Amino acid sequence: MKERVSIFYGSMLFVILISTTLVITISNNYQQHNKKLESELRFNANFVSTWLNLIYKHSHNVLEGMATDLHNNHLLTVPFSSSVLKEQKELLSIEAEMLVNASNVFAINNECILVNASSDVGADLSSREYCKQIQESTEHDIFTDPFVNLFGKIVVAQGVRVTNKSDQFIGMVGILSSLDFFSSALNSLHISTNSSVSILSSDLMVLATNGSDSLQVGSRPTISKESTKILQGLTDNQEVFFEAMRKHHGFNQMVFAKKVPGYPFILLVSKPKYFWADYAYISIIFFILIISFVIALLMKNTVLLSKLLSQNDHYFKLALHDELTGILNRRGFEKNTKQVLESAKQDPISISAVLFDIDYFKQINDTYGHDKGDEVLRRFTRVCQDHITHSDVFARLGGDEFVMLLPNKNGQEATQSISELLDKIRMIRVETPLGEMNISSSIGISEVRSSKESIAKWLDRADKALYQAKNKGRNCVVLTV
Numbered sequence: 254m255k256e257r258v259s260i261f262y263g264s265m266l267f268v269i270l271i272s273t274t275l276v277i278t279i280s281n282n283y284q285q286h287n288k289k290l291e292s293e294l295r296f297n298a299n300f301v302s303t304w305l306n307l308i309y310k311h312s313h314n315v316l317e318g319m320a321t322d323l324h325n326n327h328l329l330t331v332p333f334s335s336s337v338l339k340e341q342k343e344l345l346s347i348e349a350e351m352l353v354n355a356s357n358v359f360a361i362n363n364e365c366i367l368v369n370a371s372s373d374v375g376a377d378l379s380s381r382e383y384c385k386q387i388q389e390s391t392e393h394d395i396f397t398d399p400f401v402n403l404f405g406k407i408v409v410a411q412g413v414r415v416t417n418k419s420d421q422f423i424g425m426v427g428i429l430s431s432l433d434f435f436s437s438a439l440n441s442l443h444i445s446t447n448s449s450v451s452i453l454s455s456d457l458m459v460l461a462t463n464g465s466d467s468l469q470v471g472s473r474p475t476i477s478k479e480s481t482k483i484l485q486g487l488t489d490n491q492e493v494f495f496e497a498m499r500k501h502h503g504f505n506q507m508v509f510a511k512k513v514p515g516y517p518f519i520l521l522v523s524k525p526k527y528f529w530a531d532y533a534y535i536s537i538i539f540f541i542l543i544i545s546f547v548i549a550l551l552m553k554n555t556v557l558l559s560k561l562l563s564q565n566d567h568y569f570k571l572a573l574h575d576e577l578t579g580i581l582n583r584r585g586f587e588k589n590t591k592q593v594l595e596s597a598k599q600d601p602i603s604i605s606a607v608l609f610d611i612d613y614f615k616q617i618n619d620t621y622g623h624d625k626g627d628e629v630l631r632r633f634t635r636v637c638q639d640h641i642t643h644s645d646v647f648a649r650l651g652g653d654e655f656v657m658l659l660p661n662k663n664g665q666e667a668t669q670s671i672s673e674l675l676d677k678i679r680m681i682r683v684e685t686p687l688g689e690m691n692i693s694s695s696i697g698i699s700e701v702r703s704s705k706e707s708i709a710k711w712l713d714r715a716d717k718a719l720y721q722a723k724n725k726g727r728n729c730v731v732l733t734v
Contacts, residue, residue: 287507287526291494294509294522297448298492301520302513304442305452308354309411309516312428313394315352315572316413318584319426323360324415354438355428356408362424363388376403383410387425390414395425396517398456399432407432407471409454432470435461448524449506455517457484474521489514575649577627578634586648586656590708593646593660597704604701605667607657608715609637612693612727614653621685629692632681640674656712664700668732671696675730693728695719700732 352358360368365379365388378384383397395412402408412427435452439461451462453474462468480495487493493510508523573585581589597604611617611633618626630653637655641647646658659667681692697719701711718733725731 290507290524290526291509294448294494294507294524295492295511297450298509298511298520298522301439301442301450301452301522302511304438305513305516305518308438312352312354312411313413316411316426316428319358319360320413320415323424323426324417352428354430354434356406356431356434357402357429358427359429360424360426361387363422368424387412387414388422395427398454398517399458399460402429407458409460432460436470439463448522451521453484453519453521455485455519457481457519460518468521484510484519487512487519578631578649580634580638581646581648583648583650586646586650586658587708589646589648590658593658594701594704597660601704602661603663603666604704605659605662605664606699606701606711606715607659607667607671608697608712608719609655609657610695610719610723611653612695617690621687621690625683625685625690629681629683629690632683633678633692633694636677636681637674640670640677656715664698664732667698667700668730671698672730675728679728695722695727696730697722698730698732 361378361384362368365377365381365384367376367378381400383400386397387395393414395410395414397410397412399407399409408429408431410427410429412425414422415424415426417423439450439452440463449463449468451468451474452460454460457473459468459470459472459474461470468474483493483495487510489512491512495508495510496506506523506525508521510522511520512518513520573581573588575582593604611629614626614629617629630649633655634649637647637657641657641659644660647655648657649655657671659670662670675694675696678692678694683690683692697715697717699711699714699718714733718731721733722729722731
């Protein structure tokens, strides 16, 4: 009897010991599982947050440049005219192409009149709530919650206020990001399919999601009142964890929320808590599985981030170069010219500026077509590039107008060099269906009188020399004094 009692109590003690060990093991594994899950959700959120920061910091820098151009050229305060609208379009068109997050680029004046956009120029937006917020805001950088634009699409606006010397609001230049951009960008990041990643606005509208069946783009998620208050009260980089109200295939979902620093975006990253279903695997290969997964995810996201940074550098380079010819555009020319002039202040040198027009280029386009016109521009560019030195600056200002800055050459030296270049230009031959076509150019040269002199002044003198060359019958070089 005593032996049976001893065996019974011994067995009970053993069962209790095993049960206690099992409970402790499961509890520890469960806690570790949750910590790993939290780490994964935080990593994915930080990756998307970094990506959004890079994209919108780039667009902010471009918008600052646009705002400066519009302010310096007084294009937000002068009366409407075809020439003003044309100049606005030229100022904004190149930057707009470089902004991957822009479905549209626009500018408004102080009365919320649309003064530049792809269409509907002159539209009065003053009755719209977001425009009132822009007028009343004291912040330099503006980011709106989602609203419906003139085309009936839900968009988010990012803008930069333009003020006069008295700090009075005279307008804004901005971009519109459609929900399509957020969705396509989020899908291209290839976040783990087991995780659901969503981008929300500050008013909790879903801007994008990578396939969550409980969230729809353009809607607002169904969450508890407590969670809604927490999300609306998030500050930059603040993080919060909670469980979703809906289950995923019978499993509870852990949700991680974070506000993107500096921008009105909230990231929601969720994942089902599969612990109980996968416990057998977790018990056997827990460390191998988790470590392998985290390393693979880290390597994959590191490669994606590297590609993103590389693409960002590529976009910055494109913003300074002409797409057709590959040489500098107007913005790139001004940037390189300022560097030359700064160097000249330390070590004074002779500098000459040259303006080129291809003779009768409009007739070439009209007669032979724009394809042949583009070929003429490329052939002209190659001949000029082969002639200049590494210290010279060569750019296309637009159309058939090109500009060249020649350091270490005075007016006479520049005239001799450009005359030799004109001989090479005359040797260009382009085959057309109507026969062989010859090329010539009218060229104006001015000498930069001082490194402190504005770019506009010596370009204006070169432009006058160019018109003299045209009046002389074209196909010649004129030096202004």
